[in-house]
Amino acid sequence: QVQLVESGGESVQAGGSLRLSCVASGFTRCMGWFRQVPGKEREGVASMYIGGNSPDASTYYADSVKGRFTISRGNAKDSTYLQMNSLKPGDTAIYYCAAPERWVAQCGDWSVYKYWGQGTQVTVSV
Numbered sequence: 001q002v003q004l005v006e007s008g009g010e011s012v013q014a015g016g017s018l019r020l021s022c023v024a025s026g027f028t029r030c031m032g033w034f035r036q037v038p039g040k041e042r043e044g045v046a047s048m049y050i051g052g053n054s055p056d057a058s059t060y061y062a063d064s065v066k067g068r069f070t071i072s073r074g075n076a077k078d079s080t081y082l083q084m085n086s087l088k089p090g091d092t093a094i095y096y097c098a099a100p101e102r103w104v105a106q107c108g109d110w111s112v113y114k115y116w117g118q119g120t121q122v123t124v125s126v
Contacts, residue, residue: 001026001115002024002025002026002027002028002099002102002115003024003025003026003115004022004023004024004025004031004097004098004099004115004116004117005022005023005097005117005118006020006021006022006095006096006097006117006118006119006120007020007021007022007120008020008021008120009094009095009120009121009122010122010123011123011124011125012087012122012123012124012125013124013125013126014087014088014089014124014125014126015086015087016087016124017083017084017085017086017087018084018087018122019081019082019083019084020033020081020082020084020095020097020120020122021074021079021080021081021082022074022079022080022081022082022097022117023074023076023078023079024078024079024097024099025078026078026102027051027078027102028050028051028078028099028100028102028115029049029050029051029100029102029103029104029105029107030047030048030049030050030051030099030100030104030105030106030107030112030113031047031048031050031071031078031079031080031097031098031099031107032044032045032046032047032048032060032071032097032098032099032107032110032113033045033046033047033071033080033082033095033096033097033098034095034096034098034110034113034116035091035093035094035095035096035122036093036094036096036119037092037093037094042096043062044060044062044110044113045061045062045065045069045082045095046059046060046061046062046065046069046070046071046082047059047060047071047107047108047110047113048060048071048072048073048080048107049105049107050073050078050080051105057073058107058108059071060107060108060110064090065084065091068084068085068086068087069082069083069084069085070082070083070085071083080097082095084122087122087124088124089124089125089126090124091122091124092122092123092124093122094119094120094121094122095119095120095121095122096116096117096119096120097116097117098113098114098115098116098117099113099114099115100112100113100114100115101114
C-alpha cells in the first residue's frame with residue numbers, strides 16, 4: 001500500500017505560479033496529479049515514471065495544462081513536484097497526488113491510479 005501527502009496549494013491570482021509537492025511512503029513506479037471540482041469527475045492532470053534508477057522519466061499531461069504545468073521528480077525519494085505556471089481561474093480545484101499498485105508501470109494510463117492523497121486546494125482568482 002502507498003500513502004501520499006500533498007502540499008503547496010494556495011490562493012493565487014490569474015497568471016501566477018504555484019508548485020505542489022507530493023511524497024509517497026511505499027514503493028511506486030508511477031506518481032500522478034489529478035484535480036477535482038465539486039460536481040465534476042476527477043480528471044488527470046499529469047503523471048510520470050519515478051521507479052528505480054531508470055533514466056526513463058516519461059511524462060504525461062492533459063491537453064488543458066500542456067505548456068503550463070510541469071511534473072518532475074522531487075528531491076526526496078518517491079516524490080514529485082507539479083510546477084504550475086500561467087494559472088487560470090479554470091485551474092481552480094482540489095489537487096490530488098496519486099499512485100498505482102507497486103507493480104504497475106503504465107504511468108500514462110490514468111485509470112490504474114489507486115492510492116490517493118488527502119488533496120490540496122488551489123484557487124485562482126481573476
